[in-house]
Structures are given as structure tokens and as C-alpha cells.
Amino acid sequence: MFLLIDSHNSFPLGPDKEPLLVDAPLHAISTTAELPGGVTAARLTDALASELSADVGDARSHADHPLVAHAVALLRAQETLRFDPTDGSPLTWDVSGAVARSEAGGMVFPRIDPCVIGVVQNADGTEILLGENARRPGYHTCIAGYVEVGETIERAFEREVWEETGRAIYDVTYVGSQPWSLSSSLMLGFSARTDDREPRGELDGELSSVIWASRDELPQISLAPKGSIARSLIERWARGEFSGEFSGEFEGGNCGH
Template identity: 35%
Template structure:
């Protein structure tokens, strides 16, 4: 088979459009952090990942409004427009959810909440060391956890691939998970396993999920996906439209080939939250890299 042209995105995925200055040089300088705390911006996130939103903008508190001294659990996200920004886990409150409202955020705000969710979700699961079982405490402004014995744990990011399968021409294969609404379809995704390359993961996941063999695997783009702390790596791959679909692992309830025209019509209609009872196909919203990849394949800006 002849290789097709590599797919490129006209704009980066939503959660990858702003590069946060992580201010790494301050992580080991508690005195500087303590001095900056009273006037620092603090992004509060509850255990369910909800945050305060004013229209389309994140709501920040000032450090002095939270506590007189910098809390142990405050994580330094970085520096934006000269101001330090921290993330802090707080008790449950009535806030917004990234999956539902993330597409409304600016590139700066979306990058900050993605970073905050990823690191706070790691802290929530890293209370004990896998090395010696001892309790851990945060250090370096929230970017390490250590035990009394000195065993250190660093933030973990889980790599996962997400793939658009095409036939090399005008058709794309999309899948629907069991828990999704009847008309909602998306790309195929799965976590990278130990000892596996990204391309091998793409091929394995498609074999397991829909029983097909793919070739011409090509990387497209990536984005953080803090549910709970993943990095989504976007690919395209080609498959034979005549190949029989078999749902080996039980994750996929349905998979279908759609034409480019059908995909363009679905993109124009909105997304999975759109009130379109007659739409035969609903696609993810722009918070997911899946939509950007589908738009690029469909030739929609």
C-alpha cells in the first residue's frame, strides 16, 4: 500500500495551546515561595475535579484569602504575567467540570487547569511510597513526595494513544463505548503497556477493540488529559474497510465506517452535548484532541 500524506492540525489541541512557565527554579526555594504566597493566585479544585468559573474565566483566590501561611498541599503551577500561580485541593464546592466547560476556557486557563488536575490527582493517589510503604509528604512546592527514610516519588503521567482509523481515501472508522449515548462516536484509545512502543500500542489496541490490522501508523499531536493524569498521543492509521470487525475486549459496543461528508455534517451540527435529536452522528467537543484530529481529517478549520 502507498503511504498517505501525514495529517497535521491547523491549531494545537485545546489543552496544549499555552506553555506555562513552570518556574522550576523556585520549587526548591521555600523562602521565596512563602514571601510570594500572600499575593499569589490560587486555583482551587475539589476532589471531583471541579473549579470555580466566572462565565468563561477561571476564578482565582489570593493566597492571603486562603491562609496566612502557604499550605503544605499548595502546588506551584508556575508563573503567568509575572504572578505565581498555585493549585490547592479544597473541600467539595459547586463548581465547573473540565469535560463539560473546558471548551469555553482561554488557552492560558485551560493549560493551568489541566496542569492543576493532573498534579493534584497524582497527590491524591501517592500518599504512601511504593518503595517502602511509608507515608509520604509533599516537597519541592508539590513536585515530589518523600518518606522519612528519604524514598522519593515524582509525579506520574500515564501515556495513552488515541487513533483515527481511515481507509486511505474517504472513509473513517469510529467507535462507541457501551456507556455512551447511541449516536456518540469517537476515536479509539488505550493505555501504553510496559515494553511497548507507541506504534505497537496503536496496533494492539485496534486489534483488541475492533479486531482489525492497521498500517501506515503516523503521529499527529498530543495533549494532557488529566482524567486522572494522562498524556494523550494522537495517531492516524489505515485499515481495510472490508475487514471484519470483532469486539474482542468488550469495551466497544459498536463501530462503523463514516464518509467524509457525514463527518463534516456532524462537525457542523455541534458536538455530543448538542440538542440534535435527528443527527445520525455526534462527535466529541473541542476539549478532546479527538475532535481536532477528526476536523483535520475532514478538512474543517
């Protein structure tokens, strides 16, 4: 069975809204990778997913789907990691797409970059701190950034919040993770609190807007798209999972892109 993924990381969906698996590709394919359950991920080279089905999913909306996350990560690794970073020789990927070998026989694996992301709430848990990325405007989301060499993931989150918002945080707690195959990242989710209503430090300029939002205000704010860990964390906060002060249902604002 094949999972066909086009150049935009989109794929056909079946009637059940799950990724559509086909017995054999009817279009040209290039890169392939073996997935669990006897499924082969394959890159379409002469068609778009929208040409194969009226219902299409993509790597963003299905980021938490294990098969999709695995497929996109392995295809992307083969397409972008072509030379051994140690000796510069061409890499040859095995049939699984999970490991490559250099000319000297050295093993190279798909790259995974750890990235921290999380909910920052005020001391009493009634508001959440959200930012709008200057390079990807149009929606507000959780504070996030990559882990630097030599850092713990907790320290990385503290640093990112300080650099991007000028707030110091405490009660940093790990709450979950999500692979984000589009950038070969592993998103590590946190919750934390701050006593800083306003910034106390110089900002790095990565965010064009930083706002506080209450649960009542969230439905009027364009938020990170559904399927992302950012949206999940915001919704969990809105349900009171990190403060224990609210148990209602959350209806989010318009999705970002």
C-alpha cells in the same frame, strides 16, 4: 493568586472565559500545589465552583488548558499517591506538589500513564472508523488504549485497533499529544489507514459499536466532547489534514459526555 478547584474538578471562570484567579480563597481548602507564574492550585473542601461563579469550567472541557491540566494533575497525585510503592512508607509531598519523599528519603513523582489514540481512515481517506465505549455509551470517538510494558507507542496503537475493531492498520503516524489529568494519562495521537472494511479478528468487547463515518455524516453523530484530543483529531481529519482531500470547515455533531 489561587486557582480554586472543587471535588468535581470544576473551577470558576472569569468574564474572559479563562480560569478565574483570586487573591485569597474565601472557602476552606485542603490540597495545594504551586504552578508556574506564582499561581497556587487549591482544592475546595466546603464549596462547589458553581457557588462561586455563574460561569464554571471543568477539567474535561479545559483539558488542553496548560494551567488547568497542570493543576488537576498535581492535586490528583497528592490525593491518590499516598504511600511509596517501593517500601510502603507514607509519602510527604513538597510545597510544589511535584515530588514526594518516602520515610527513607526516596523520591516519588506523579504517575503518568501513556495512552495511544488516533484516527483510523479507509485507504482513500473518505471515511473514519469510530467506536462507542461499552462502559461510557452515548457518543463515538477515536480508538484508544494504554501502552503496555515493552511496547513502542506505534505498536500499541496497532494492537489497540486490532483488539477493539479487528482491523489491521498501516501508515501509522504520530500527530500530537494532550495531557488528560483526570486519569493521569498522556494521550499520544496518531493517524493510520486500514484496508479492512469489516473486522478480520475477534474483538475484545470494549466497544459496543464500531462504525464508519464520512465527513458528510459526522454532523449527525454524537462525538467526543470539545476540548479532548479525540474531538481535535476527528475535526482535523474532517478538514483533510490527514488525507489532503478536503479543505472545508467542519461543524461537529452534539458533544458526548
